Amino acid sequence: MLGAATKKRSEPEEKRAEMADSRAPGATSTEPVTKAAGRPAKTIEARDVNLFYGDFHAVEDVTMTIEPNKVTALIGSSGCGKTTYLRSLNRMHELTPGARVEGHVALDGEDIYGSRVDPVAVRRLIGMVFQQPNPFPTMSIYDNVAAGLNLNAKKVSKTQKDGVVERSLRGAHLWDEVKDRLDKPGGSLSGGQQQRLCIARAIAVEPEVLLMDEPCSALDPVATLAIEDLIGELKGRYTIVIVTHNMQQASRASDITAFFNLDETGKPGHLVEMGPTTELFTNPKKKETEDYVSGRFG
Amino acid sequence: MPEVARAEYLEELANLEASALGGLDLVNIALGRTLEAVEHQDVELAQLVVADDDRIDGRYLEVHQALITLLATQSPVATDLRLISSLLHVLKNIERMGDQCVNICKVIPISGNEPPADREMVELILKMGRHTKTLISQAKRAFEERDVEMAQDLVRLDDVVDDLNRDCFRLALEIGDDADRREWAMTMLLAARALERTADNAVDIGEQVAFVVTGLFREFEDASHPS
Numbered sequence: 135m136l137g138a139a140t141k142k143r144s145e146p147e148e149k150r151a152e153m154a155d156s157r158a159p160g161a162t163s164t165e166p167v168t169k170a171a172g173r174p175a176k177t178i179e180a181r182d183v184n185l186f187y188g189d190f191h192a193v194e195d196v197t198m199t200i201e202p203n204k205v206t207a208l209i210g211s212s213g214c215g216k217t218t219y220l221r222s223l224n225r226m227h228e229l230t231p232g233a234r235v236e237g238h239v240a241l242d243g244e245d246i247y248g249s250r251v252d253p254v255a256v257r258r259l260i261g262m263v264f265q266q267p268n269p270f271p272t273m274s275i276y277d278n279v280a281a282g283l284n285l286n287a288k289k290v291s292k293t294q295k296d297g298v299v300e301r302s303l304r305g306a307h308l309w310d311e312v313k314d315r316l317d318k319p320g321g322s323l324s325g326g327q328q329q330r331l332c333i334a335r336a337i338a339v340e341p342e343v344l345l346m347d348e349p350c351s352a353l354d355p356v357a358t359l360a361i362e363d364l365i366g367e368l369k370g371r372y373t374i375v376i377v378t379h380n381m382q383q384a385s386r387a388s389d390i391t392a393f394f395n396l397d398e399t400g401k402p403g404h405l406v407e408m409g410p411t412t413e414l415f416t417n418p419k420k421k422e423t424e425d426y427v428s429g430r431f432g
Numbered sequence: 433m434p435e436v437a438r439a440e441y442l443e444e445l446a447n448l449e450a451s452a453l454g455g456l457d458l459v460n461i462a463l464g465r466t467l468e469a470v471e472h473q474d475v476e477l478a479q480l481v482v483a484d485d486d487r488i489d490g491r492y493l494e495v496h497q498a499l500i501t502l503l504a505t506q507s508p509v510a511t512d513l514r515l516i517s518s519l520l521h522v523l524k525n526i527e528r529m530g531d532q533c534v535n536i537c538k539v540i541p542i543s544g545n546e547p548p549a550d551r552e553m554v555e556l557i558l559k560m561g562r563h564t565k566t567l568i569s570q571a572k573r574a575f576e577e578r579d580v581e582m583a584q585d586l587v588r589l590d591d592v593v594d595d596l597n598r599d600c601f602r603l604a605l606e607i608g609d610d611a612d613r614r615e616w617a618m619t620m621l622l623a624a625r626a627l628e629r630t631a632d633n634a635v636d637i638g639e640q641v642a643f644v645v646t647g648l649f650r651e652f653e654d655a656s657h658p659s
Contacts, residue, residue, distance in 0.1 A: 382507060415509045417647030424510045430437050 175202035175373040176242040176342040178223060183237035185218050185227055192218045194402035198392060205365055205374045207384035207411065210394030215403025216377050220345050223375065224260035225253040241342065261336035265348040267328035271321030275312050278320040278331055279303060282339035298338050306334035307364050326357025333364065344368065346376040350383060362387045381427060385415045393423045441506050445515065448498050452519045455491045455526040456572040460565055462488065462533040463630070467561040469540055470623060471554065478537035488530035492523050514647060518640035522575070525633040532626040539619040549613040553603045553620050560596045560627045563589060567634035574641045583638035587652045593631040600624040
C-alpha cells in the first residue's frame with residue numbers, strides 16, 4: 135500500500151494503519167538511505183492523463199511508462215506542460231487552486247489518485263526537487279535534512295536522526311563539504327550546495343521516485359555537473375524524472391527522453407515522442423522532435 | 433522567432449557539405465588525368481597528379497576543421513549530427529581516393545616509357561578507371577539527393593570493377609617469362625588494385641548516404657562475410 139501517514143493526518147487511526155506502508159518510513163528504519171545501489175525502484179505508469187487549470191486544458195492524453203532505475207528526461211518548449219505533468223506524478227498539481235487531474239497514475243500498479251490514498255504519503259514516496267534551491271534558509275543544515283523526519287508521526291531518536299542526516303548528505307555528495315558546520319544555516323551554502331541539500335532532504339525520507347524540475351537551471355556549469363553526476367548515481371536506487379530546458383543536459387544525464395509539445399499557444403501540451411535518449415538525439419522518429427532537438431524552433 | 437531558426441548555421445552546414453562533396457569532383461579530375469597518364473605512359477602528367485593531390489588533402493583538412501568547429505559550437509543533433517558524422521567519413525574516403533590516384537601515378541615511371549607490353553591489359557585498366565569515375569559521380573549524386581536506392585546501386589557498378597580487376601590478374605599470370613614484361617604486368621596490377629580500392633571507397637560513401645537518411649549504418653557488402 136502507498137505511504138505512511140504523517141502526524142497531520144485527520145483520518146481515523148485504523149485507516150491510517152491500513153494505509154501504512156509495510157516498509158518502515160525512513161525516519162524509523164534503522165537502515166534508511168543505505169539501500170544498495172541496484173535495488174529495484176518503482177515504475178510509474180501514467181495512462182490518459184489530462185490536466186486542467188480551471189477551464190484551461192494544460193496537458194492532453196499523456197500515456198507513458200516511467201521505468202525504474204532510469205533517468206527519464208522531459209523536454210519541450212515553455213508552456214508545453216512538462217512541469218505541470220511532472221507535478222501530477224506526485225499529486226502536487228492539485229495544490230494549485232482550480233487545478234484538476236483526469237486519468238490514471240500508478241506507482242507499481244497502485245493508483246496514486248485512489249480515493250483512499252493520502253496525497254501526503256504519495257509525496258513522501260515520490261519526492262520533488264525544484265528549480266530554485268529552496269532550503270529553509272535560517273534552519274541549520276542538519277535540520278534541513280531532518281525536516282522530513284521531524285514531520286513524521288513516530289518519534290525518532292537522536293542517534294537514528296544523526297545516521298539519516300549523515301547518510302542523506304553522503305548520498306547527495308555534500309557530507310564532506312558540510313560535516314563540520316552542520317549547525318550553520320542552510321542559506322549559507324552556495325547555490326549548488328543548496329540544491330544538493332534539497333536532494334539530501336528529499337532522499338532522507340526514503341522515497342521511491344525523485345522528481346526534479348529543472349534542478350540545475352539556477353546553477354553554474356561546475357555545480358550542474360556535480361548534480362548530474364549525483365543523478366547518475368541516484369538512479370541505482372530511485373526512479374528519476376527530470377524536467378530540463380537544457381538539451382545537452384537531457385542528452386548527458388538521462389536514459390530515456392520524452393518530448394512534449396503544443397500545437398499553438400492556448401492548446402494543451404501533449405507527448406510527441408518518447409524513447410531511448412541516444413535514439414531521440416541521433417535519429418528521432420518524428421519531424422517535430424527533430425526540429426526541436428536541432429533547435430529549429432523555439 | 434525568425435522564419436528559419438539557426439539560418440546561418442544551416443547555411444554553413446550546407447556549404448560544408450557542398451565543399452566536401454566537391455572533393456569528389458577533384459578526385460574525378462585526378463582520376464581522369466591518371467588514366468590518361470596510364471594510357472600514354474605520360475610521366476609528366478603523372479607527376480602533376482602527384483603534386484596536385486595537395487589540393488584534395490587541403491580540402492580534407494579545411495572541411496574537416498570546419499566540421500569540428502561546428503560540432504564544438506553548435507551542438508548538432510539528429511539529422512545534422514548524422515550528416516556531420518557522415519561527411520567526416522566521406523572526407524576520409526575522398527582523401528584515400530586521391531592517394532590511390534597518386535599510387536597509380538607513382539608506378540607509371542617504373543613501367544617506363546616503353547610502349548605497354550600488353551595492350552589488352554591497359555584497356556582493361558582504362559575500363560576499370562572509367563567505371564570507377566562513374567561510381568564516384570553516382571556516389572556524389574546519391575549523397576546530394578539523399579537517394580538510398582541510387583547509393584545501393586553502387587554495389588552493382590563495383591562488381592563490374594571487381595570482375596575487371598580479376599581479369600587483369602589473369603592476364604598478368606599469362607604474360608609470359610620475359611622479366612621486363614612481368615615487371616610491367618606487376619606495376620599494372622598495382623594500378624588495377626588501386627582502382628579497385630577507389631571504387632570500394634565510392635561504395636563506402638553510398639553506405640554513408642543510407643546512414644544519413646535512415647540513421648542505421650550497415651555495410652552494403654561485407655568482404656569478410658560475402659553473400
